[in-house]
Amino acid sequence: MLSVRIHGRGGQGVVSAAEMLSVAAFLEGKHAQAVPSFGSERMGAPVVAFCRIDDKPIRLREPVLAPDALIVQDPTLFHAIDVLGGLAPLGFLLVNTGRNIADLGIEKAVEHLPKKHVCTVPATEIAMKYVKRPVPNAVLLGALCAETGVIGIESVVKAIEAKFPGRLGQANIIAAKAAYELAARA
Amino acid sequence: MLKQIEGSRGVAEAVAMCRPEVVCAYPITPQTHIVEDLGAMVRAGELKDCEFINVESEFAALSVAIGSCAAGARSYTATASQGLLFMAEAVYNASGLGLPIVMTVGNRAIGAPINIWNDQSDSMSMRDAGWIQLYAETNQQAVDLHIQAFRIAETLSLPVMVCMDGFILTHAYERIDVPAQDQVDRFLPPFEPRQVLDPADPITLGAMVGPEAFTEVRYLAHHKQMQALDLIPRVAAEFTEIFGRTSGGLVCPYRNNDAETVIVTLGSVMGTIEEVVDAMRDDGHSVGVVALRSFRPFPHTALRMEMKNAKRVVVLEKSLAVGMGGIVSNNVHMTLHGSSLPIYSVIAGLGGRPITRSSLHSLFLRAMDDDLEETEFLDLKTDIVERELEREKKLTRPGSIAENILRDLGVVDAAKTA
Numbered sequence: 175m176l177s178v179r180i181h182g183r184g185g186q187g188v189v190s191a192a193e194m195l196s197v198a199a200f201l202e203g204k205h206a207q208a209v210p211s212f213g214s215e216r217m218g219a220p221v222v223a224f225c226r227i228d229d230k231p232i233r234l235r236e237p238v239l240a241p242d243a244l245i246v247q248d249p250t251l252f253h254a255i256d257v258l259g260g261l262a263p264l265g266f267l268l269v270n271t272g273r274n275i276a277d278l279g280i281e282k283a284v285e286h287l288p289k290k291h292v293c294t295v296p297a298t299e300i301a302m303k304y305v306k307r308p309v310p311n312a313v314l315l316g317a318l319c320a321e322t323g324v325i326g327i328e329s330v331v332k333a334i335e336a337k338f339p340g341r342l343g344q345a346n347i348i349a350a351k352a353a354y355e356l357a358a359r360a
Numbered sequence: 361m362l363k364q365i366e367g368s369r370g371v372a373e374a375v376a377m378c379r380p381e382v383v384c385a386y387p388i389t390p391q392t393h394i395v396e397d398l399g400a401m402v403r404a405g406e407l408k409d410c411e412f413i414n415v416e417s418e419f420a421a422l423s424v425a426i427g428s429c430a431a432g433a434r435s436y437t438a439t440a441s442q443g444l445l446f447m448a449e450a451v452y453n454a455s456g457l458g459l460p461i462v463m464t465v466g467n468r469a470i471g472a473p474i475n476i477w478n479d480q481s482d483s484m485s486m487r488d489a490g491w492i493q494l495y496a497e498t499n500q501q502a503v504d505l506h507i508q509a510f511r512i513a514e515t516l517s518l519p520v521m522v523c524m525d526g527f528i529l530t531h532a533y534e535r536i537d538v539p540a541q542d543q544v545d546r547f548l549p550p551f552e553p554r555q556v557l558d559p560a561d562p563i564t565l566g567a568m569v570g571p572e573a574f575t576e577v578r579y580l581a582h583h584k585q586m587q588a589l590d591l592i593p594r595v596a597a598e599f600t601e602i603f604g605r606t607s608g609g610l611v612c613p614y615r616n617n618d619a620e621t622v623i624v625t626l627g628s629v630m631g632t633i634e635e636v637v638d639a640m641r642d643d644g645h646s647v648g649v650v651a652l653r654s655f656r657p658f659p660h661t662a663l664r665m666e667m668k669n670a671k672r673v674v675v676l677e678k679s680l681a682v683g684m685g686g687i688v689s690n691n692v693h694m695t696l697h698g699s700s701l702p703i704y705s706v707i708a709g710l711g712g713r714p715i716t717r718s719s720l721h722s723l724f725l726r727a728m729d730d731d732l733e734e735t736e737f738l739d740l741k742t743d744i745v746e747r748e749l750e751r752e753k754k755l756t757r758p759g760s761i762a763e764n765i766l767r768d769l770g771v772v773d774a775a776k777t778a
Contacts, residue, residue: 193366196533200364208533231535233631235528236716 175228176324177238180311181257182247185217187311191245192223194337195315198329199227207232220255227324241265243322247297247310249278258283265291266322268357270310272296293321293360295353304349305342312338316350320357327354363538367499367529368393370536371464371522374503376407377544378462378510381433381551384413384421388443389476390526391466395438418443422450422463429459430565432556434510438464440526444482445470448489455490455581457566458554460513460520462506463491467627467678468526469711473762477712478526479678480627484687490581492520492588493656497612497630499529499536504607505653507539508595510548515591516584517554523655525628525678527712539603547602585657592654610659613666615641616648620671621728623649624663624692627678629708629715636720647724652688660695672702674727676720676738678709685735702730708738744768 178195182188189210196208204227211222224238243266244258251257258280261267267284271294275281284292295317297310305313312334319327330350335343363370372394375383383402385395401407411428415421421437429435439447444465454461465483469475483493492512496502502524509520524530555565569577589610596608614634616622623633630651640647650666652659667673673696675689684690686705693703704727709715719739726732747768751758758764766772 193533197364200362200535205535206364206533209528210531233634234717235628235632237714239716 175226175232175234176243177241178225178227178243178245178318179238179241180223180225180245180247181251181255182221182245182311183217183251184219184221185309186221186247187309188221188223188247190337191247191311191315192225194312194330194333195225195318195325196227197333197336198315198325199225201329201332202326204229205231209235209237211237220251243318243324244268245314245318246270247314249273252278252280261287264288266318267292268314268318268321269294270297270314272299291321293317293357295357297353300349300352300356301346304352305345312346313349313353316352316354317357320354321360327351361538361540363536364533365536365538366393367502367524367532367534367536368466369397370499370503370538371506371524371530372397372401373538374506374544375436375462375464376401376410377539377541378436378507378548379434379550380407380410380436382411382413382425382428382435384415384424384428384435384437386415386418386421386437386439386443388418388440389466390468390478390530391438391440391443391464393530394464394466398436418447419450422447422454422461425461425463426450426454426457426459429454429461429553430457430555430557432551432553432558434514434551435459435461436463437461438466440466441468441470441476441482444486448486451486451489451491453566454519456577458517458584460510460517460551460553462509462513462520462522464506465521465523466526466530467523475711478528479710479712480523480525481679481710483521483523484679486521487656487687490518490585491656492516492518492585492592492654494520494522494608494654495626495652496522496524496529497626497628497651497653499524499532499534500605501607501653502529503536503538504599504603504605507544507547508592508599508608510551511595512588512591514551515595516588518584518588523627528628537605543602547599588654588657589659589661592657608653610652610654610662611666612651612653614649614651616650616666618646618669619648620646620669621648621674621724622667622670622672623647623674623676623724624652624688625649625676626652626655626688629676629678632715632717633676633720636717636724639717639721640724645724645728647728655688655691658691658695663692663695667696667699667701670701672704672727672730674704674706674724674732676706676708678707680707680710689735704732705735706732706738707735713739 196206199206689705
């Protein structure tokens, strides 16, 4: 089983990201479960969502406590809550930032992770460029495909299309592919 | 057809295929997505011959359903938490009048303190209101139970409440095998009401009944629920024939054949417990679990059959009868009346507290040593409780418990800075 935890803030599409990831896995014939961890929903408040992917039916309903992959949609969260808590020793970290890990002040906390398992992508900038909105969720899913290889970019593209039909979806797909290329080169 | 969809969406699609003629809707978290989706289907013309009625409260939602059902229309609504409490009087009326309404409860805690998260206090508060109560462990089960619910309700002319854990199921995206319309049509014939309010052939419903007959009316209500104990497994068997999968029924055991420690639970925590049971079986422990699918009627006989090898019973539930203990475990005590089996009551997951594998694992290990209190609170923060009790001892005006505890936990300050 692969467990993914997504951190962000209300309005960034954290819950939709987990949903789309689960749909992408489903399209590849896998079992997937996406669940939000709800607080009182409001713009800007910290939000967490989970996604589990497996070859067999998923029975577990506890929150993802030890993620294999962690997506951080807003790096300011590193200073607000324990974002990295429980991250598996060989886990993946994907952060939405134009800065590097050292600048974020988490270099020490992630030094045990394999180099290729730590990835930064300026997803909000990419979203602004192609989607004209500061919503980094779909963009980061593109990068996750390249970083982890667990889901194909084509499945993510289909999942984005299903969630956002029309022009909004197409713009997000171009942005997700751009992030995929960027992460693949890193 | 396999789909990766939200639980609420799955339930809405299942309800739509049952061809309801009236859907009454009033929003309350975490149930709202279900009626929203149904509303969209009516508007788009996908759900035909159905009136979607926006009402001004939960009390109105069920009252309208009572009216429409009495007029012979297949009627559906959904609610949760305080919404269910607000319609309480109508809940009793629906069953007292014998109206086969189907209602989803997206299980959520009851305030105060206000809490939007999951536990089962809401549906448990209406356990004796005369409705049949079914509990889903998964979203597939929730979909299937709704289809069976209409069949059960209309066969007995009794309302059915389908309970599914809020957020954990209602908001979870997972794989659901959504049935085809022709399968549902084969399984669920058109609604043939036993009593109809019809201006062309006027009758009255809801007569006043005095001491001369009230006991008999109540006895018959009880009798009908006892009939449901036979009907529910029959409906489940027919469901399997048409849909090709096992669903519904009174109880659902897992690796419980020879189990010495039997866990009894209901709802979505079943899956997590199954994981723990597998791990403990691998270690050679004799543990099994039984989920109650039907809570009303209570399946005493079916549950007793699961206790063949039991040396102890652990009832794990998301509800609490304050001043008494576990609600479900109290029922299980009646099942095992006359036996000397220790029955432990574990209150877990209140107000959305996650129920984790590690907590369950250590709980069950302690149970095997008979090292549990009669009533346990899983993962209770005893230090926080002690501090508050200390405060109440010392101060004449200690303040509100909820606010005090949030301050102790730092939640209030954290909310300011996050």
